[in-house]
Amino acid sequence: MVITVVGLGFVGLTTALGFAEYGNKVYGVEASADRLGLIQAGRLPFLEPGLDGALCRHLGKSFLPVSPAGLEEAVSQSDYVYYCVGTPYGKDGKADCSYLLAAMDDTVSVISDKRFRVLVTKSTIPPGTCDTVIIPHLEARGVRVGEALGVANNPEFLREGHCWDDFIHADRIVIGVEDSRSEKMLRELYSHQSSPVFCVSRNTGEFIKYLSNSLLATLVSFSNEMSVIADHIGDVDVASAFRILHMDKRWGGSSMASYVYPGCGYGGYCLPKDTNALYAKARESGFDAALLGNVIRTNDRMPEYAANRIISACDRAARSSELGHTTCIGILGLSFKPGSDDVRYAPSALIINKLLEKGYSRIVAFDPVANDQFAAQYGLPVSYCTSMSEVIGCADVLAILTAWPSFFNLKEQTDKPIVDCRYCLR
Ligand SMILES: NC(=O)c1ccc[n+]([C@@H]2O[C@H](COP(=O)([O-])OP(=O)(O)OC[C@H]3O[C@@H](n4cnc5c(N)ncnc54)[C@H](O)[C@@H]3O)[C@@H](O)[C@H]2O)c1
Structure with a gap:
């Protein structure tokens, strides 16, 4: 299968190399010239054990890193477009999805054929984003979602410092998808690995990622509050x-x-x-x-x-x-x-x-x-x-x-x- 991964940060580079490891051909599109230059030279832009070996194995063979100028060629050959761009703090603490929507705009603007593709968000996006933001955004551009393109999410649970191991030996794969054609394609994409795959509604897929991170944050804040109570009591x-x-x-x-x-x-x-x-x-x-x-x-x-x-x-x-x-x-x-x-x-x-x-x-x-x-x-x-x-x-x-x-x-x-x-x- 041919996959385009947009954004080659911790999540995107790991995803691209992980799919290459599963035997797919993967184009990785990266907007930062510095980051792309390092990757094209076979060097990691950040410290991440195990990812260097994967880069060395797949670079120039099944993993082809390109600048946004190469997006058209990448998308024209791909069945799947994965988005791994940042979704930083936005106004009032909300997630800023502008990089994601811009990357999707770039994608639909270079599609000139009738091939069915599935656009998959791996970036962390709040529950409701696919249904109330992404799909209306694409439809406003004349895209027939569900007919010409599928829209799904596939949240990522990796931990920095363990990115490669967490991707290759994922404890669960969550796919938020609601049309059967996209679901079939995504199940096929993951069919060569042994992790359990859960196809759920798009909102549920998005929610599970926040459920996980909110629990981790709660455990940390609980512990910190307990340490402060202990300090106040003394000894x-x-x-x-x-x-x-x-x-x-x-x-x-x-x-x-x-x-x-x-x-x-x-x-x-x-x-x-x-x-x-x-x-x-x-x-x-x-x-x-x-x-x-x-x-x-x-x-x-x-x-x-x-x-x-x-x-x-x-x-x-x-x-x-x-x-x-x-x-x-x-x-x-x-x-x-x-x-x-x-x-x-x-x-x-x-x-x-x-x-x-x-x-x-x-x-x-x-x-x-x-x-x-x-x-x-x-x-x-x-x-x-x-x-x-x-x-x-x-x-x-x-x-x-x-x-x-x-x-x-x-x-x-x-x-x-x-x-x-x-x-x-x-
Ligand atoms: N870092 C983690 O541990 C982690 C874990 C799980 C999920 N996530 C989520 O994954 C997403 C990405 O996180 P990250 O840490 O990999 O971010 P990152 O900032 O390391 O990487 C994002 C990359 O996308 C590139 N980019 C942005 N717009 C682009 C475009 N239009 N075309 C091509 N490249 C583009 C940026 O230049 C950058 O290199 C976020 O939503 C994050 O919340 C991160």
């Missing part, structure tokens, strides 16, 4: 309390337990925007989602709470020793989670901004993989170090903001005050 070993909580047999050793652990707030591209988008969608539909709203508010408060913990440690350090200079804060970890160089909506950026606002102008930082991405994305007045030991040498107070395993033994390397915002120290 509670928060890390031990949560590790012992995980020993409850009912978790069954599930990695879901990793979300039931405190930190300095969830970040990354998905949880912040998806929780806000579902909250906005619920409100628009006439329901004020109290729990979800509080999950978001609890998360929004965490960066300030973490910054205040760091400031208290700075105050204590300044009182107990005659520093004789402005306190230097050493930040360990910038990416939104360990195993990834993604810094989008990373709590570290929010915390550093709070520290700068409160006058802490001497900040040094180190991340094992994300220094450059962080510097490029945020442009903050921070000095970047090339190692953990360099940060230890420069700083008066250390703060762990990402739970990289290489930071776990920090206590063995220094007597300086440490604020473990990820509760990861051994």
Whole structure:
């Protein structure tokens, strides 16, 4: 089968290479010249274990990355067009679907034959988007949805840092589809792999993705609120309390337990925007989602709470020793989670901004993989170090903001005050 994948980010590049691995011919269309250039040269634009091997195996053979100028040729040969473009924060927390609609406009404008194709949204879109936004949008352009084209969604559940494994060994494949021709084509596309495939209504397909991300966000916010309660009560070993909580047999050793652990707030591209988008969608539909709203508010408060913990440690350090200079804060970890160089909506950026606002102008930082991405994305007045030991040498107070395993033994390397915002120290 021939497939066009539009957008070669974490989801799109993984999807394109995954379908190539299943034996299909895949065109990948990417609008960013920098990102496309790297991919065409056989290099990943981000850190993602396993994806490099797949790129090497399929590039120029079953995977053909092209610029938008190549869209017409790609679509003319394809039965499926997959959309993996961003759906960022929009107005009032809503999902901004403008990149998706623009990519669909580009697609329909290059179709000149009568072949039936299915347009599949893999980007995360709020429930109702296919039916109330995409289909009316296409019909307003004269497209006969259901006759000339099928419209479906196929949400993606991969985790950054595990993209390849999560795609190839997906625990479930969800397809939101309502016409039998598209359903048959999509079932056929996934027929060579062993994951269970669930065909549901388009709204249900879209909803399942938000159901999943809202649960993860709720687990994180629950844990963060519990850690703050414990701090207020005092003399509670928060890390031990949560590790012992995980020993409850009912978790069954599930990695879901990793979300039931405190930190300095969830970040990354998905949880912040998806929780806000579902909250906005619920409100628009006439329901004020109290729990979800509080999950978001609890998360929004965490960066300030973490910054205040760091400031208290700075105050204590300044009182107990005659520093004789402005306190230097050493930040360990910038990416939104360990195993990834993604810094989008990373709590570290929010915390550093709070520290700068409160006058802490001497900040040094180190991340094992994300220094450059962080510097490029945020442009903050921070000095970047090339190692953990360099940060230890420069700083008066250390703060762990990402739970990289290489930071776990920090206590063995220094007597300086440490604020473990990820509760990861051994
Ligand atoms: N990152 C994740 O972990 C993850 C997981 C599941 C779902 N999602 C969802 O998948 C979608 C994509 O996320 P991502 O992290 O891969 O985003 P990303 O920003 O890494 O990638 C999107 C890519 O699309 C490209 N693009 C935009 N418009 C284009 C166009 N018209 N033609 C060609 N290329 C175009 C951009 O240049 C960019 O490279 C989002 O809706 C996101 O919520 C992400």
